[in-house]
Amino acid sequence: MVALPAAGLLSAGMLAGMGGTASAAASSASLNIGKVSGSNLTCLITVRGHAHLVQPNVTGLFLKVRGEDPVDDDEILDKGGFTSDAAGNFVIQQRIPCESLDEDWGVDEIYVNVTYRDPVLAKAFVIRSNTIKQSF
Numbered sequence: 001m002v003a004l005p006a007a008g009l010l011s012a013g014m015l016a017g018m019g020g021t022a023s024a025a026a027s028s029a030s031l032n033i034g035k036v037s038g039s040n041l042t043c044l045i046t047v048r049g050h051a052h053l054v055q056p057n058v059t060g061l062f063l064k065v066r067g068e069d070p071v072d073d074d075e076i077l078d079k080g081g082f083t084s085d086a087a088g089n090f091v092i093q094q095r096i097p098c099e100s101l102d103e104d105w106g107v108d109e110i111y112v113n114v115t116y117r118d119p120v121l122a123k124a125f126v127i128r129s130n131t132i133k134q135s136f
Helices: none
Strands: 002-004 028-035 042-050 060-067 074-083 089-097 108-118 123-128 132-134
Touching: 028 108, 028 123, 028 132, 042 060, 042 108, 060 089, 074 089
Parallel strands: 002 123
Antiparallel strands: 028 042, 042 089, 060 074, 060 108, 108 123, 108 132
């Protein structure tokens, strides 16, 4: 698995000999967490982003919600079955109990990894989102 930072970009040099061409769109994921209207107990996780693909193709996306810690990050939610549009753009929304996001004492640090597989490169990529720092 190849890890890409939130602003990672596959360069044309990385694709040499693979028959593809890189687009100018970088892989990215932006995380937002809010409370569901009328509920203080349910949070709505929204991830908007783009999965860079060598050729346009609808992909299977996997969402991994994590709590950032100094040693091992807490696994909060793993869920698959999400898709992008043909260009690789995606919006993922998932309801989750707010208490699940309370991953340590004090301020919690929540981020997501969005994993996808590029069918042309036959590799899996991980896009890490921004980190939300808030008490849940």
